[in-house]
Amino acid sequence: MPNPCARPGRRDFLKLAALGGGAVFASALPGWAAGQAGSQASNQAANQAESQADFFFVQLSDAHWGFEGPAVNPDAKGTLPKAIAAVNALPAAPDFVVFTGDLTHTTDDPAVRRARMREFQRIVAGLRVKPLYLMPGEHDASLDNGEAFRELFGATHYTFDHRGMHFVVLDNVSDPAGRIGETQLAWLADDLNRLPADARIVVFTHRPLFDLAPQWDWATRDGAAAIALLQKHANVTVFYGHIHQENHTMTGSIAHHSARSLMFALPAPMSQPQRLPVPWDAAVPYKGLGWRSVAVDGAPRAYALTEMPIRKLG
Numbered sequence: 001m002p003n004p005c006a007r008p009g010r011r012d013f014l015k016l017a018a019l020g021g022g023a024v025f026a027s028a029l030p031g032w033a034a035g036q037a038g039s040q041a042s043n044q045a046a047n048q049a050e051s052q053a054d055f056f057f058v059q060l061s062d063a064h065w066g067f068e069g070p071a072v073n074p075d076a077k078g079t080l081p082k083a084i085a086a087v088n089a090l091p092a093a094p095d096f097v098v099f100t101g102d103l104t105h106t107t108d109d110p111a112v113r114r115a116r117m118r119e120f121q122r123i124v125a126g127l128r129v130k131p132l133y134l135m136p137g138e139h140d141a142s143l144d145n146g147e148a149f150r151e152l153f154g155a156t157h158y159t160f161d162h163r164g165m166h167f168v169v170l171d172n173v174s175d176p177a178g179r180i181g182e183t184q185l186a187w188l189a190d191d192l193n194r195l196p197a198d199a200r201i202v203v204f205t206h207r208p209l210f211d212l213a214p215q216w217d218w219a220t221r222d223g224a225a226a227i228a229l230l231q232k233h234a235n236v237t238v239f240y241g242h243i244h245q246e247n248h249t250m251t252g253s254i255a256h257h258s259a260r261s262l263m264f265a266l267p268a269p270m271s272q273p274q275r276l277p278v279p280w281d282a283a284v285p286y287k288g289l290g291w292r293s294v295a296v297d298g299a300p301r302a303y304a305l306t307e308m309p310i311r312k313l314g
Contacts, residue, residue, distance in 0.1 A: 056295035061241030062261035066116040067105035072264040072277040100241035101137030101206030138173040146174035213269040286310040
């Protein structure tokens with residue numbers, strides 16, 4: 001039996017890929033073959049050892065806790081617990097879990113909003129993996145500018161560092177107009193200015209930063225300003241949610257990867273007149289729903305994005 005606390009190795013990564021069934025290997029993403037040339041000599045050995053270590057994290061997104069819609073998900077109260085159970089059952093424990101927004105489904109009632117957030121909090125407390133990083137989606141934050149989210153979960157934007165990587169969590173949803181805003185952009189610029197040009201940076205956000213489908217609200221109004229700031233660094237990758245499906249896009253040297261939803265799937269961008277959820281298919285339950293593991297393999301320093309579908313328990 002594998003030790004759930006042991007750090008994953010290459011054999012564990014292969015097991016994870018086999019579980020997912022649809023791995024996307026992005027071995028040519030920028031920065032992972034270049035090393036950390038340019039780091040200060042006094043820290044070079046320590047930085048190299050840190051950056052060479054294999055690790056992986058799990059991204060979940062768009063649980064929409066509180067949603068009810070049998071036509072698109074008759075198991076609305078089951079998919080999030082199933083995802084938690086699946087993460088806990090992984091053959092090796094991820095270093096952390098990140099949830100890229102829409103933890104709950106929108107409501108006009110502030111009391112109901114907080115009740116749903118507390119229910120979500122109680123369910124995700126069952127994760128045996130720590131830490132858990134949370135960020136809001138527009139369903140959590142746009143009606144009260146993130147007040148309830150901050151009250152229950154803390155800051156809506158922040159940074160953290162892990163094994164030689166710098167992680168940035170951006171909030172492009174608390175503003176109901178779908179903007180990051182000048183204050184947060186100034187904060188981002190200040191944070192990035194502290195980093196070397198070759199720093200390895202991962203950004204988590206809810207909406208796409210680029211204009212994927214503005215007619216469907218699949219964009220960030222001032223996302224181009226954030227991309228311009230990030231573009232000054234050579235090794236940036238963005239992971240986001242919101243669109244309830246996989247999408248892989250490049251803006252210059254920046255790779256953007258979206259995650260599936262845990263509640264209902266949405267159609268391909270602009271593939272139909274309206275942005276309506278994909279109907280539930282009883283013949284293929286949970287189709288289009290899932291989460292992903294993101295493995296960082298120190299040699300060749302590549303991301304392996306492994307899509308993990310929601311499955312029936314038992």
